[in-house]
Amino acid sequence: MTEKNDMDALLNDLFAEAKDAPEAQVSDDFMARMLAEAEAHQPQPVAMAAPLAERGFLASLFETLGGWQGTGGLVAATMASVFIGFSGAEALTLDGLQTVITGDTESYISDLSGGFTFSTEAE
Amino acid sequence: MPRDTFQDVSDDALLVLYANGDASAARALTLRLTPKVFGHAFRVLGDRAEAEDVAQEALIRLWKQATDWRQGEAKVTTWLYRVVANLCTDRLRKGRGVALDAIPEPEDDAESPAEAMQQKSRQAALQEALMELPDRQRQAVVLRHIEGMSNPEIAQIMDIGVEAVESLTARGKRALAKILAGRKDELGYSDD
Numbered sequence: 667m668t669e670k671n672d673m674d675a676l677l678n679d680l681f682a683e684a685k686d687a688p689e690a691q692v693s694d695d696f697m698a699r700m701l702a703e704a705e706a707h708q709p710q711p712v713a714m715a716a717p718l719a720e721r722g723f724l725a726s727l728f729e730t731l732g733g734w735q736g737t738g739g740l741v742a743a744t745m746a747s748v749f750i751g752f753s754g755a756e757a758l759t760l761d762g763l764q765t766v767i768t769g770d771t772e773s774y775i776s777d778l779s780g781g782f783t784f785s786t787e788a789e
Numbered sequence: 790m791p792r793d794t795f796q797d798v799s800d801d802a803l804l805v806l807y808a809n810g811d812a813s814a815a816r817a818l819t820l821r822l823t824p825k826v827f828g829h830a831f832r833v834l835g836d837r838a839e840a841e842d843v844a845q846e847a848l849i850r851l852w853k854q855a856t857d858w859r860q861g862e863a864k865v866t867t868w869l870y871r872v873v874a875n876l877c878t879d880r881l882r883k884g885r886g887v888a889l890d891a892i893p894e895p896e897d898d899a900e901s902p903a904e905a906m907q908q909k910s911r912q913a914a915l916q917e918a919l920m921e922l923p924d925r926q927r928q929a930v931v932l933r934h935i936e937g938m939s940n941p942e943i944a945q946i947m948d949i950g951v952e953a954v955e956s957l958t959a960r961g962k963r964a965l966a967k968i969l970a971g972r973k974d975e976l977g978y979s980d981d
Contacts, residue, residue, distance in 0.1 A: 673966035676978045680915045680969075681934040687912040689837070690828045696841050700823045700848060704807075704815040707852035711810030 800865035801858075808855040822848065825866065825936070826873050832931040833877040835920045843880065847872040863945075870936075870946045874928055881924050911976050918968040922961050929957035930965065 684690065692700075731737045795803055795817040803821075806814035826847050830840035850872055851865070858865075919927050925947070932943045933954070940954045947954065969976065 669970075670966075672973070672978065673970060676969065676973060676976060677934075677962060677965055680911060680976075684832070684912060684915060684935045685937075689912060689916070690831045692824050692827045692844075696827070696844075697820070697823060700819050700845065701816060703845065703849060704819040704852060705812065707849060708812070708815050709808055709810055709856055 801860050804851075804855050804858050804865055805860065807852070808858065819848070822851070822866070822869060826869055829870060829873050829931060829936060830877055832916070832919060832935060833874075833924070833928055834880060835916055839880060843873055843876045846876055864942075867942055867945050870932065870938075871948070874946055877928070878924060914969065914972060914976060915965075918965050921968055922964055926957050926961035926964065929954055930961035933958045934962070 728737060731740060795814065798806075798817070800818065800821070803814045803818045807818055823844060827840050827844040830843040830847075831837060834840050834843065847869055851869055854868075919930065922930065928947060929943060932938045932946060933940070938946075940951050940958075943954045943958075944951045949957075
């Protein structure tokens with residue numbers, strides 16, 4: 667074995683031993699201090715929002731519907747439905763709407779039923 | 790000493806847990822990182838008390854950085870070793886580290902190398918030899934050969950190019966071989 671290889675082997679052994687060398691290990695006292703330091707500098711956990719169950723049924727429902735905007739839209743749609751229910755469904759048909767807008771406007775409805783048939787010249 | 794119960798969890802993830810106030814993550818990270826930073830600081834500075842100061846300072850900086858830590862940008866260990874390397878360099882520049890004058894030279898008249906070496910362990914001999922290297926060479930050799938890091942990682946830690954790392958580690962290893970060549974017998978490497 668050459669001198670260089672001898673020294674490489676020696677150094678590699680020393681490096682390998684160095685990884686676990688007692689003098690480079692942390693003492694228990696120092697580790698205890700470091701654990702205390704880590705705890706002392708640790709940010710405190712952020713307070714989480716209260717669970718839904720603790721906030722009451724109405725508050726939970728209000729949030730589930732999307733807050734003021736969502737609930738407002740839902741209320742408006744509900745009131746519109748109630749109005750339509752009271753005023754009758756006729757006003758919503760095409761005829762009904764035309765009557766509302768133009769008063770005595772005549773309406774023409776094509777009746778395609780009955781005896782109307784298609785015929786072909788080839789017949 | 791307590792064991793790391795988060796063995797499969799990355800340093801990054803643990804640091805996020807730490808920032809969220811998870812006490813067990815604080816414990817796991819401390820158990821995992823303290824030996825690394827202390828070991829490196831000790832090898833570079835050659836003094837346990839100095840190494841403890843540096844390790845403590847580096848870890849405090851990490852804890853303070855935790856809430857602003859951006860995952861995936863840098864490895865926690867790379868960032869931490871960089872802080873340790875800089876703190877060590879500062880101390881060595883200020884002459885606070887154990888300098889060469891604290892370690893007997895092999896040529897010292899008061900004691901023959903053989904007598905001195907007989908009283909020292911192989912690791913003490915390695916540490917003495919390391920302390921004879923220039924600071925940057927010593928840091929690079931310790932990171933490469935004792936911490937087992939890759940050259941690109943060392944380049945990031947030391948803020949130099951990969952080629953410069955290769956040059957530092959090669960020259961450092963050659964210098965160590967030269968320093969220790971005359972002590973082979975005492976280190977248990979006789980030629981027979």
